[in-house]
Amino acid sequence: MDFLKQMWQLQQVEVEMVRLRKEWDHIKELAARESRSDLDAIRSGIEKAREQWQSIKEEYDAAVQETQSIGNKLVQHEEQLYQQGGQSKELLSLQQKISELEKRKAYLEEKQLGHINRLDELEQRIANETLRLQRLEEQSRSRSARLAERQKEIKSEYGKWKEQREELRGEIPGYMLDIYNDLVAQKKRPMALLKNANCGACGIEQSVLNVNALKKGNQYTRCSSCGRILVPQQQVADLLKEESDE
Numbered sequence: 001m002d003f004l005k006q007m008w009q010l011q012q013v014e015v016e017m018v019r020l021r022k023e024w025d026h027i028k029e030l031a032a033r034e035s036r037s038d039l040d041a042i043r044s045g046i047e048k049a050r051e052q053w054q055s056i057k058e059e060y061d062a063a064v065q066e067t068q069s070i071g072n073k074l075v076q077h078e079e080q081l082y083q084q085g086g087q088s089k090e091l092l093s094l095q096q097k098i099s100e101l102e103k104r105k106a107y108l109e110e111k112q113l114g115h116i117n118r119l120d121e122l123e124q125r126i127a128n129e130t131l132r133l134q135r136l137e138e139q140s141r142s143r144s145a146r147l148a149e150r151q152k153e154i155k156s157e158y159g160k161w162k163e164q165r166e167e168l169r170g171e172i173p174g175y176m177l178d179i180y181n182d183l184v185a186q187k188k189r190p191m192a193l194l195k196n197a198n199c200g201a202c203g204i205e206q207s208v209l210n211v212n213a214l215k216k217g218n219q220y221t222r223c224s225s226c227g228r229i230l231v232p233q234q235q236v237a238d239l240l241k242e243e244s245d246e
């Protein structure tokens with residue numbers, strides 16, 4: 001009954017294939033998470049900071065321009081003041097204008113200082129965030145590359161297992177495969193080791209008749225409780241050894 005050993009192998013192969021399919025799905029999920037942009041929040045933060053910088057820069061430029069034109073006006077007015085000399089109505093109004101312009105100029109200069117601070121702050125933030133984004137993008141790219149690499153490995157491993165499964169299925173008698181497939185359809189691992197006189201899957205003790213039939217080696221036996229196909233431990237000892245060595 002060599003086919004019991006082959007069936008045990010078949011089960012191991014299929015367990016491995018299920019494991020690889022699960023890993024495949026998990027990797028697909030992880031890869032989707034990488035392509036879904038968790039980094040968009042950082043990108044839009046940088047974009048917003050750039051827009052803010054632009055609008056503050058415009059305000060700053062306007063303030064600089066106004067300050068310059070006030071400066072020019074002040075020079076003119078001071079010349080007029082110098083030329084007029086003495087006391088007059090015009091003189092008073094000129095002095096008043098000068099004092100108003102100076103107030104406005106001081107206000108604008110104060111504002112420019114505020115603008116410069118805000119612009120510095122924004123530039124720093126943009127630089128930091130851009131650096132952070134680049135680092136995260138790089139990490140994401142390398143994670144994606146690793147996932148793609150593993151996907152390739154899984155594909156090739158899976159292909160090998162699939163070949164082995166086909167080979168084993170070809171060697172196992174059809175009526176045994178029917179029982180095997182039926183148990184798989186019941187969501188059971190179809191094969192169980194016979195440990196002493198007990199089913200290795202459900203633990204139920206088998207009748208002496210059952211055990212002897214299997215030990216004589218000319219009959220297959222199913223567990224009297226769970227229906228699994230029993231394999232004497234000795235028959236798969238080499239396979240089990242290989243597994244525990246891995």
Ligand SMILES: [Zn+2]
Nearest residue numbers: 199202223226
């Ligand atoms: Zn059982």
